[in-house]
Amino acid sequence: xxxxxxxxxxxxxxxxxxxxxxxxxxxxxxxxxxxxxxxxxxxxxxxxxxxxxxxxxxxxxxxxxxxxxxxxxxxxxxxxxxxxxxxxxxxxxxxxxxxxxxxxxxxxxxxxxxxxxxxxxxxxxxxxxxxxxxxxxxxxxxxxxxxxxxxxxxxxxxxxxxxxxxxxxxxxxxxxxxxxxxxxxxxxxxxxxxxxxxxxxxxxxxxxxxxxxxxxxxxxxxxxxxxxxxxxxxxxxxxxxxxxxxxxxxxxxxxxxxxxxxxxxxxxxxxxxxx
Numbered sequence: 001x002x003x004x005x006x007x008x009x010x011x012x013x014x015x016x017x018x019x020x021x022x023x024x025x026x027x028x029x030x031x032x033x034x035x036x037x038x039x040x041x042x043x044x045x046x047x048x049x050x051x052x053x054x055x056x057x058x059x060x061x062x063x064x065x066x067x068x069x070x071x072x073x074x075x076x077x078x079x080x081x082x083x084x085x086x087x088x089x090x091x092x093x094x095x096x097x098x099x100x101x102x103x104x105x106x107x108x109x110x111x112x113x114x115x116x117x118x119x120x121x122x123x124x125x126x127x128x129x130x131x132x133x134x135x136x137x138x139x140x141x142x143x144x145x146x147x148x149x150x151x152x153x154x155x156x157x158x159x160x161x162x163x164x165x166x167x168x169x170x171x172x173x174x175x176x177x178x179x180x181x182x183x184x185x186x187x188x189x190x191x192x193x194x195x196x197x198x199x200x201x202x203x204x205x206x207x208x209x210x211x212x213x214x215x216x217x218x219x220x221x222x223x224x225x226x227x228x229x230x231x232x233x234x235x236x237x238x239x240x241x242x243x244x245x246x247x248x249x250x251x252x253x254x255x256x257x258x259x260x261x262x263x264x265x266x267x268x269x270x271x272x273x274x275x
Contacts, residue, residue, distance in 0.1 A: 001027065003074045004027070005028075006082055008032060008084065009032050009038055009051075009082070012205055013208050016204075016208065018045065019209070020209040020212075020213045022048050026216070027073045028050075029049075029050055029068075030051045031056075056105065056110065058112075059112050062113055066120060075120065080130045080212060083109060084105060084134075085102060088143065089143070107150040114131075114157075118161075118170060122170060127171070128173070130212060131154065131172070133176050136151050137151035138237040140152075158174050172221070175215060177225050178203060
């Protein structure tokens with residue numbers, strides 16, 4: 001079994017990944033800027049888990065996190081670059097600071113983690129870097145301008161480094177989940193600019209976590225979800241005219257679904273209040 005460092009592990013996909021990895025016998029370091037949240041979960045997971053403080057934008061913090069994990073669990077053998085954020089809204093509605101925040105966390109953060117992990121993994125003769133990206137890395141979406149841009153960039157960086165390191169001791173996998181039921185998705189669903197969130201049924205964090213932990217052993221090059229729909233999105237993203245034709249139609253469908261979902265939720269709340 002491996003020593004696994006998971007970023008963004010205090011909640012959402014990261015927390016589910018930590019739980020599933022420990023369940024399968026791995027030793028797991030839960031890294032998060034929310035150290036208290038990561039510590040609570042690590043304590044519940046037992047002696048094969050520990051929590052480390054990590055702001056993925058900080059290069060020194062990455063070095064300290066790797067050192068801390070090596071002391072407590074052993075050298076990191078698998079890095080799961082999972083942490084990410086989103087500021088919802090159309091590009092013109094967001095401040096420059098919000099755009100920059102997404103770039104620093106979603107792109108520069110995992111880049112820094114990868115560049116911290118590489119020399120250590122090369123020196124120990126083995127390692128595996130798993131990047132949790134997004135289906136938005138293939139298909140630009142309104143309401144997700146800079147978020148999608150960071151994911152496009154992250155995918156390009158991941159594959160470029162993997163090509164550079166071909167033949168070396170480090171392997172690379174990238175996972176593209178669709179919408180997943182996390183606090184981030186709740187933020188998106190509350191913003192009309194991100195209405196396209198309703199275009200597909202979201203996965204559970206546990207389902208995505210199972211795919212990520214599978215990748216520790218199977219070492220796939222790239223995984224898209226859903227398998228068929230993901231391939232369609234990849235093809236659509238190649239053709240700009242097709243994108244501009246299809247995406248507004250998908251957004252209109254999503255808006256209709258959003259209205260029906262909101263109405264149904266309102267009925268449930270009303271019934272609950274009347275009891």
